[in-house]
Amino acid sequence: MSSVICQGLRSPVRRLAALRKSKTISTSIVHNETILVKNNQEFVTKVMNNDKPVIVNFHADWCEPCKILTPKLKELIDPLTNLDLAIVDVEENADLVHTFEVKAVPAVIAISNGLIVDKFIGLVDTDMIQNLIDKMCGKKKDP
Numbered sequence: 001m002s003s004v005i006c007q008g009l010r011s012p013v014r015r016l017a018a019l020r021k022s023k024t025i026s027t028s029i030v031h032n033e034t035i036l037v038k039n040n041q042e043f044v045t046k047v048m049n050n051d052k053p054v055i056v057n058f059h060a061d062w063c064e065p066c067k068i069l070t071p072k073l074k075e076l077i078d079p080l081t082n083l084d085l086a087i088v089d090v091e092e093n094a095d096l097v098h099t100f101e102v103k104a105v106p107a108v109i110a111i112s113n114g115l116i117v118d119k120f121i122g123l124v125d126t127d128m129i130q131n132l133i134d135k136m137c138g139k140k141k142d143p
Contacts, residue, residue: 065123
């Protein structure tokens, strides 16, 4: 009886070994970085000096449109490798709010090579967000 059990155990092990030899499966996925900005220095280091373009989302926990926009930005940007998302809480970063003249939330600013290249204020539709992402990633849209 024990030899039957041993043969039964060896069979799945052999199949797994054969699968392992047939294809190499890579599980490493490179994603972008979501930067939770805590202070001015971190903003300068991780956003302004970033090699990749960054979409900066100024938001507040009490803001209902922010609760819709922030997850949508994460969903659209997360799979990309050539674009980062920075989230700035306006309650904790008054200096950044003043510097970027944020008058309302949500406010989204697109930064590339340390320069503001685009922005929008308020809750916008997915197409407008996607157009901004495409612009930041260097994708041109056909007319």
